[in-house]
Ligand SMILES: [Zn+2]
């Protein structure tokens with residue numbers, strides 16, 4: 001073994017106490033990553049005790065001066081009780097210190113506050129439903145600087161930070177009071193304590209609810225649509241409503257949900273969108289509603305569905321609500337452009353079309369890949385590029401009043417209106433192109449979106 005007096009843990013501990021007032025916790029923390037099954041407090045205490053025993057031996061074996069110096073240091077800078085007793089017995093004077101260099105704010109250790117902070121957090125959290133939590137803290141910059149300086153000067157490689165040490169002690173107290181586990185990955189709530197200002201910030205993480213919506217009335221946009229002129233403030237053009245459309249799917253779903261879980265905001269995410277004038281029928285379109293700062297995390301989902309459906313008065317309907325998580329948002333997005341969708345449409349044609357032509361058309365579009373350049377009507381909000389989409393099947397029949405009735409089974413993200421009209425050559429092939437006559441989509445409904453559950 002190397003001589004502990006010359007180098008290593010003990011020598012470093014001695015040098016630290018020679019220069020600074022350090023409590024057991026903070027001395028021990030300098031070696032926090034060394035050894036296991038102990039605490040920083042015990043590490044610090046053990047180091048001081050060892051130094052104290054060495055000094056006492058020196059006193060007893062005649063090395064009075066060296067021994068006295070060490071005892072004086074341990075009693076003052078070390079604030080170490082056994083050293084104070086030995087100093088008393090041997091008439092060694094020492095200065096009384098009580099503010100640790102690394103953990104004191106206004107002459108008092110932040111660790112003294114742990115119990116009180118824990119109790120305050122319990123009070124703060126009493127009306128909030130959560131299963132797991134995490135503690136964060138912000139140490140004063142001065143104490144962080146002091147630690148960095150010390151680590152630099154003494155080449156300390158195995159110190160734990162004040163922040164991590166404090167968080168752990170607070171976490172232990174809280175765990176006892178709350179009887180709930182800490183979760184580092186996905187905590188329901190996070191409490192952040194600022195040591196300088198003595199403030200506790202509460203962060204409630206969002207919840208996510210998956211479901212499917214049906215839209216049963218035309219003229220409802222998916223998201224809230226403000227008046228262009230006044231941007232929501234209210235003006236002549238919008239009759240002071242501030243809006244271009246009075247309602248939206250996202251509000252029909254989000255508002256009742258937000259109220260029931262007592263949240264502060266909502267965000268509505270859907271797997272694709274239908275145009276304002278298009279219905280969403282069948283089993284509906286998948287969506288996830290995200291609620292910010294919910295006070296209730298495990299709401300009665302039936303109650304939410306009922307509330308949404310009754311407030312929407314038959315304009316929209318939701319069903320199959322389940323709790324999900326943030327990962328679902330990405331899946332929702334990816335699915336929207338790759339899954340299979342079905343539509344029904346009414347088509348007007350510039351000339352009358354024969355049954356044979358329709359039969360031939362059905363054949364030509366079976367399992368074919370088409371190219372769609374971004375349509376004129378959405379080019380202001382989507383980048384101009386050519387997308388390849390698979391048309392699985394189209395069926396066509398004559399309808400009353402010279403209209404065609406069509407059913408489509410296509411890859412997600414296909415623009416059906418343009419598949420019908422050709423969009424001035426931007427979609428090829430198209431129904432209008434193949435028939436050699438003008439075709440316009442008069443009415444469109446989404447009838448099925450194939451997608452796995454949550
Ligand atoms: Zn300390």
Ligand SMILES: [Zn+2]
Nearest residue numbers: 227230235238
């Ligand atoms: Zn307006």
